[in-house]
Amino acid sequence: MSARSEAYLAGIPTKPYDLLREGLVVLAAIAAIVLVLAVAFGSPDYPPVTGQQVARSEPVAFLETSAGILAGASGIQTYGPPYTADRGAAQRVLGLAPANLPGVTIPLDPARDFVLRPLHRLALLSRGVAGALRAFEAASGEQRASWLRAYQAALAHAAAAGDTVRLPAGDFGPVPALMDGMLRLGRAGLLEGALEAGGAPYTLDFTRPLLFFQDDVDHGVARRLDMTGEQWGISNETGAFPGAWWLWPYTFLYQIPPMSTSPNGDLQVAVIMTLIFAVLVFLPFIPGLRSVPRRLGLHRIIWRDWYAHHS
Amino acid sequence: MNLTRRARQWLGREITLEDLLPTSMPVYVDSAAYLFGAAALATLGLLALTGLVLAVFGPGWYHASPAGHFVNSLHFWGVQVFFASLLLHLLAKFVMAAWRDGRWKTWIVGTLIFGVAVFTGLTGFLSQTNWDSQWIAVQAKDAMNALGVGAVFNTMDTAQVLTLHVAVLPAAIVLLVLLHLFLVRRDGPVKPMDRRWRRAGRPQ
Structure with a gap:
């Protein structure tokens, strides 16, 4: 033993011990537990939601998302830094x-x-989209907003039939042609590619494709899977699998006011969790808290033999 | 000044082979509570092994291959057991007030390992390239952005989260675990709390 250990443990009886043997036994036991769990239960792998899926199975939702973004109503439009x-x-x-x-x-x-940049790419392949884009971009901001308002209102009464979405009549200008272009991009499976950062083909940054559906579409899927914020969000896993249960204190804070209702909820939760973690790290130096173990008395169970025979 | 000689002298003073690979233990080390740390370490080894296999074949492998899915299942349940072990280890050391007698450094390094492990778990979820990653990326970005961290850590940049998960964060965990083990073995197991000691828990 080092001089430090010799001095610290002076007078304390010792017993034979085999560190490596104990480590190997624990390793074998843990490996067996993990193996049994993996064989018995497998693991979750719910596929991602794609533009193609949404365009084909929920075309109205796809159009609502695209029109909402073009009208400046997406969550990112006013997100800030x-x-x-x-x-x-x-x-x-x-x-x-x-x-x-x-x-x-x-x-x-x-x-x-x-919306507009992907449509400009599509315009190279479609004269209809190219013409609609020219008309849309030549119109005043007021005119565009008017077309989009009318189109979004009509979408509330839209009916999807096969490959087409039927809308009530209205003055939508070139918006239906643009939205049809977006829908075709989606159905062809080209939306994500058209959205990737700056159009570079060699990238692993999926910020834009992931943000496209982050509002209603993703929330709708998450709601069906019990994964929205009010359902303890990201600490849940798909199916009956355990999720990131170690994040429960974090997700719990989102369930209670003021964090559950405040527009500053994310920052409030992050600050509280940072403070809690700081308390955990510096616990040995915090009077009162550092004495909790002695008051709890659970150490008497761990060291019961020592207290029975040596204390 | 011979740096090598000074380093060897310092190491010799701080720790011996008997400290590193002990063949005897104080008799009060006699509880299953002492095994949780070893369990966390063993699970970390399994996570490194299964993670290495997953990294070699790439993140797309486990979606399509039954073998890949099985390795992913081992990794998934390894994470569950790892956090269970880590939490039990933390709770055991808390009720033992294991930071006493100058062991506060061991406690602090241990809690930092816990914090880095939680962040590593997040990047793991983000690296799966499935619905979990998709949803967690758009949800977790708000907290990161609110803190200003979003400027350097983008939950939706798959290259960044994958690199952090398979290289940067594991390296940080390994370094912290090595430091933790060095402190644990150098200082030895803390003595049981003395009933007469009124200020139990106070670090020296």
Whole structure:
């Protein structure tokens, strides 16, 4: 033993011990447990939601998403840093908005990046889409908004039949042709490719494709799988599998006010969890808390033989 | 100044082979509660092994191949057992007030391992390239962005989360675990709390 251990353990009786043997026994036991669980239960692997799936099975939802983004109604439009420059949208605690410090690092213009740019690519293959794009971009902002409002209102009464979505009559301008282009991109399985960062073909950054459906479509799927925020969100797993249960304290905070209702809820939860973690790390130095183990008395169970025979 | 000689002298003072590979233990080390740390370490080894196989074949492998899915199942349940072991180890050391007698460094490093492990678990979920990754990426981004962390860690950048999960964070965990083990073996197991000691739990 080192001089430090010799001094510390002076007068304490010892017993024979085999570190490696104990380690190997524990390793074998753990390996057996993991093997049995893996063979008996397998693991979850719920496939991702794709633009093609949504376009084919939920075309109205697909069109609502595309039209909403083009009309500036997506969650990203007014998100603030790191996507948009609206500093007032950043979450705050005690007047501080940490997101504003780095500012906009992933600049996004949802209408341009998620709808118009993919349509410009499609326009090279479709004269109809090219003409509709020219008409849309030549129109005033007021005219575009008017067409989109009418189109979104009509979508509420739309009926999908096979490959077509029937809308009530209205003054939609070129919007139906644009939305039909988006729907065709989706059905062809080309949406994600058209959305990838800057159009570069050699990228593993899926920010834009993932953000496209993040509002209603993803929430609808998550609701069916019991995975929305109010259902303890990301600590749940698909099916009957255990999820990230170690995040329960984190997801629990989202269930209670003010975090459950505040627009600053994410930052509030993050700050509270950071403080809780700091308390855990520095527990040995916190008067009162560091004495809890002695008051609990559970150590008497762990060291019961020592207290019975040596104390 | 010979740096090698000084390092050897320091190491010799701090720790011996008997500390590193002990053949005797104080008699108070006599409870299953002492096994949770070993269980966490063993599971970490299994996670490294199954993770290595998954990394070699790439993230798409386990979706299509039954063998890949089985290795993924081993990794999935390994994570569950790992966090269970880690939490039991943490609780055991808490009720033992194991930070006493100068062992606060061991406690702090241990809690940091827990924190890095939680973040590694998150990047693992994000690396699966399935619905879980898709949903967790768009959900978790809000907390990261609110904290300003989103500027450097983008939950939707699969290359970044995968690299963090298979290289950067495991390396951090291994380094912290080595430091933790060094402190554990150097200082030895903390003595049982003395009933007469009124200020139990106070670090020295």
